[in-house]
Amino acid sequence: MTETAAANPELLADQVASLLVQPLEAASVVLASGPQIFDTAGVMRVPKLVSGSTPTFVGEGGLIPDTADVDFDELTLMPTERKSIKTILKYTNELVRQSVIGIDAVMKARLVKDVSDALDTALLTGDGADDSITGIINQDDVQTDIWDPTDPDTLMDAIGLAVAAEVMPNRWFINGADFVKLRKVKETTGSKKYVLESDLTKDATYRLLGIPVTVTNKLEEGTAILADVSQVAIARDIAPSVKVLTERYAEYDQIGLRVVTRYDLGLLHPEGVIVLGLEQGS
Incomplete structure (x- = not known):
């Protein structure tokens, strides 16, 4: 039996995964950078260890101190009021019939780009207003410092802050214009070696002081992020939906694709x- 849009207005879970979820993971610069992703249908609480014990040296037969107190906190993700990313993509039946290439592939690419653009903007710079996502740069208690893409010392200072916090940074997120400025910086005066090096073994991957660089214009020029992305927790609703709207735009001989997906960070x-x-300081 041939499956039709009219008979299956709600795409199946595996169809949604191949159409949206899997491509989105590859297209989103944040999701592709290696954060911890948790699938959840509702409010999720992730425990965090705030403080632990201080082991001491104890001689043979000595009393082992039992005064240590472990303090936990928790990170709450995906509150019930967290809003979703939603869009409707319309196309005509003529386009389907007259397209010289697979319209499904074109629509899939358009769909993934639109959603990944909105998602990356929210994950990186969202202000949390109106129950939306609070992005990385607006999270509480992050460290801040001065950024000058032409001065390697400011880059080392950022790494120094990470080291002082006993974390190992593994990703730079840098604006495209700042990336170009960085490409021109040499290690020393008169040197022909650039500070920003390409990794020939990994396609067009660039490394800055040994740390991979992700270029994204979702960050404004003059803003950059250095992070241990394993410390970034992203909650993803386990039930994203893609629905084919066959009747809503029937009078225009159009079909719609309604997409709903929900994330938190x-x-x-x-x-x-x-x-x-440019003007920040720790």
Whole structure:
């Protein structure tokens, strides 16, 4: 039996995964950077260890101190009021019939780009207003410092802040214009070696002081992030939906694709994220 849009207005879970979820993970610069992603249908609480015990040296037969107190906190993600990213993509039946290439592939690419653009903007710079996502640069208790893409010392200072917080940063997020400025910086005066090096073994991957660089214009020029992305926790609703709307636009001979997907972000160890800006300081 041939499956039709009219008979299956709600795409199946595996169809949604191949159409939206999996491509989105690859297209989103934040999701692709290696954060911890938790699938959840509702409010999720992630425990965080705030403080632990201090082991001491004890001689043979000596009394082992039992005064240690472990203190836990928790990170709350995906509160019930967290809003979803939603969009409707319309196309005509003529386009379907006259397209010389697979319209499904084109629509899939358009759909993924639109959603990933909105999602990355929220995950990186969202202000949390109106029950939306609070992005990385606006999370509480992150470290901040001065950012000058032409001065390697400011880059080392950012790494120093991470080291002082006993975290190992593994990702730079840098604006495109700042990236170009960085490309021109040499290690020393008269040197022909650039500070920003390409990794020939990993396609067009760039490394800055040994740390991979992700270029994104979702960050404004003059703003950058240095992070241990394993400390970034992202909650993803386990039930994203893609619905084919066959009747709503019937009088225009159009079909719609309605997409609903829901994410949230928090930091397990905020000191593991350093937000750099032209006028910021720690």
